[in-house]
Amino acid sequence: MGVRDIFQIMQARRSCRQFKPDPRPEFEMVMVRLAGETAPYASGGPRREVIGPIPGKTIASACYDQRCVHQAPCAWIMCGKDRHTMLRSGHAKYIFDCAATCMLMDLMAVSLGMGTCWIGHFDPDMVRKACSIDDDLVPTIILLAGVRNDG
Numbered sequence: 001m002g003v004r005d006i007f008q009i010m011q012a013r014r015s016c017r018q019f020k021p022d023p024r025p026e027f028e029m030v031m032v033r034l035a036g037e038t039a040p041y042a043s044g045g046p047r048r049e050v051i052g053p054i055p056g057k058t059i060a061s062a063c064y065d066q067r068c069v070h071q072a073p074c075a076w077i078m079c080g081k082d083r084h085t086m087l088r089s090g091h092a093k094y095i096f097d098c099a100a101t102c103m104l105m106d107l108m109a110v111s112l113g114m115g116t117c118w119i120g121h122f123d124p125d126m127v128r129k130a131c132s133i134d135d136d137l138v139p140t141i142i143l144l145a146g147v148r149n150d151g
């Protein structure tokens, strides 16, 4: 794969807010998860745990009923760990671990032909409750994916 291929995937990644209901094959789900595991992380080990894939509708109300969340057949929740562990710059390490993971999962999903969208507009407590996520994990960013239905 060359620079051109990688850049094509980056350019193809435009937020998708209308999805077809079609589920995606297990192989694609595995590839997206594996892509997340290649993400860099701040010293001390990865401070992230990925929950999913789950149907978007499971967490739609926690995402203030955004239509794209209702529609998306696949959603992953990037959860942070060790919320009080900071970089010397004063920023929480988990934020970066989660963002890097989400980005790589996103690009893998796009390379597999899916449309994607990041969701940061959600109530973390409601997401935690909807997915039975432990209190020590911080729902940080959500990735939606599925077949595009926006032309």
Ligand SMILES: Cc1cc2nc3c(=O)[nH]c(=O)nc-3n(C[C@H](O)[C@H](O)[C@H](O)COP(=O)(O)O)c2cc1C
Binding pocket: 013, 014, 015, 016, 017, 066, 068, 117, 118, 119, 120, 121, 122, 141
């Ligand atoms: C941290 C973050 C949070 C976001 N939250 C939402 C969201 O809750 N709902 C939504 O529809 N899009 C959300 N987006 C997608 C942005 O709106 C989108 O990436 C931006 O407008 C640029 O458009 P593009 O992705 O098509 O290039 C989010 C993106 C980021 C990086």
